[in-house]
Amino acid sequence: MKKASLLFLVSFLVLQLRSQQVKHVILITIDGFRPDFYLDEKWDAPNIRGLMKDGAHTKGMNSVFPSMTYPSHTTIVTGVQPVKHSIYYNNMFEPTGSTGKIYWNTSQIKTPTLWGAAQAKGLKATALFWPVSADAPVSYNIPDIGSMGEGVREQYSKPEGFVNTIKKEVFNGAEKVEWGKDENVAKIAAYVIKKDKPNLMTIHFFWVDHIEHQEGREGDVLKAAVKDADQAVGIVINALKEEGIWNNTVLIVTGDHGFVDVKTNVSPNVWLAKAGLLTDIKKDDWKAQFYTVGGSAYLYLKDKNDSKTLDQVKEMLSKLPEEEKKLFKIIDRRQLDAAGANPEVALALTGENGASFGNAATGDATKRGKGGAHGYFPDFHEIQTGFVAFGPGIKKGGVIPVMNVRDIAPAVSKLLGFSFPSAESKIPAGLLIRD
Numbered sequence: 001m002k003k004a005s006l007l008f009l010v011s012f013l014v015l016q017l018r019s020q021q022v023k024h025v026i027l028i029t030i031d032g033f034r035p036d037f038y039l040d041e042k043w044d045a046p047n048i049r050g051l052m053k054d055g056a057h058t059k060g061m062n063s064v065f066p067s068m069t070y071p072s073h074t075t076i077v078t079g080v081q082p083v084k085h086s087i088y089y090n091n092m093f094e095p096t097g098s099t100g101k102i103y104w105n106t107s108q109i110k111t112p113t114l115w116g117a118a119q120a121k122g123l124k125a126t127a128l129f130w131p132v133s134a135d136a137p138v139s140y141n142i143p144d145i146g147s148m149g150e151g152v153r154e155q156y157s158k159p160e161g162f163v164n165t166i167k168k169e170v171f172n173g174a175e176k177v178e179w180g181k182d183e184n185v186a187k188i189a190a191y192v193i194k195k196d197k198p199n200l201m202t203i204h205f206f207w208v209d210h211i212e213h214q215e216g217r218e219g220d221v222l223k224a225a226v227k228d229a230d231q232a233v234g235i236v237i238n239a240l241k242e243e244g245i246w247n248n249t250v251l252i253v254t255g256d257h258g259f260v261d262v263k264t265n266v267s268p269n270v271w272l273a274k275a276g277l278l279t280d281i282k283k284d285d286w287k288a289q290f291y292t293v294g295g296s297a298y299l300y301l302k303d304k305n306d307s308k309t310l311d312q313v314k315e316m317l318s319k320l321p322e323e324e325k326k327l328f329k330i331i332d333r334r335q336l337d338a339a340g341a342n343p344e345v346a347l348a349l350t351g352e353n354g355a356s357f358g359n360a361a362t363g364d365a366t367k368r369g370k371g372g373a374h375g376y377f378p379d380f381h382e383i384q385t386g387f388v389a390f391g392p393g394i395k396k397g398g399v400i401p402v403m404n405v406r407d408i409a410p411a412v413s414k415l416l417g418f419s420f421p422s423a424e425s426k427i428p429a430g431l432l433i434r435d
Helices: 002-019 046-054 069-078 114-120 150-155 162-169 182-196 207-215 220-242 268-274 307-318 333-338 405-416
Strands: 024-030 056-058 125-128 140-142 200-205 249-254 264-266 278-280 288-292 296-301 328-331 347-351 355-357 366-368 387-390 398-400
Touching (some): 024 069, 024 405, 046 249, 114 125, 182 220, 249 405, 268 307, 288 307
Parallel strands (some): 024 200
């Protein structure tokens, strides 16, 4: 009788374990997501905080350099630094001035992605508003290419006609949809969960970032945006529960970068113009120019081997007034290499003391600034992003002091049971039940 009872108990436990195997990973990024949004209860985020309490979280996750949306999101799905995946900024550097060209197609990513690895394993994948995801190997897709026009977004959405289907079936035939609203992105995710139950789903919410750029790190408008993002997470959770797959799902809520309050706007190309190294970018009349992306600026030399011009730039920077020098620190080529940053630049500047950079080459080099920025060298807490995970296989109460955006891809691949050897990082201790 005891043997029979023991066998029954073992069989029951095996069935329970099988029923809780990970079959789905839902990876949500909240653009500009900061760890204090779940660590500090002044932020109204009960859904995310509930995931944290019953799952694992980090006190801070380091981004890439620059700590920008597109390179960071690409690192999340590749597990490698920008120098390997080749997505260096949001917008491409153009020697004669920006025309707004963005990184947008997965063909621009030079290393394997989680989507491709999942597909090779026979798993279903979805990408919703994810940067650099056009033509991704997924079943459902609305890429983050709104700046290229609504028609282009529709052209690259999957399956064919998906945007029109969404307008009809999710938004009651609306001609226009506020794609930037996190609630709407979540409703689309819920629709796909119901239709397809993808094994891997990557979702990008971006309204919090928009508000932080306007308002900085604090304020009632930002609190409302964080609350909205949390409610959007709740919509996804409810969809998973309604479809009966919640117990087989790992839900990750993470981000791409933190934010810094801006006090000063700096235009380093003004310094180059005064030094006679830059005359007119649009006419291609320059020896050196800084390409700026918010919290950092990247020095390009027209002739990459022009050591004389590089020395002139370094000397110029060293002789600036102290009130200007305190606004940045130099990231040299050795540091750029260690950070896996763009190999084409000679050096970079990262903002200090609330400084953010712009591309102007005329006017004042420094002006009063406001709002918030990111893009900084990822070596301080304010620019760190957050990470919370919940579900089978996730260590309840797990706390990871510090992790890296590169750590996400190997964790996702292990949870879903496929190999992803191209990832550079390892799964951080404290995340999985069996590390």
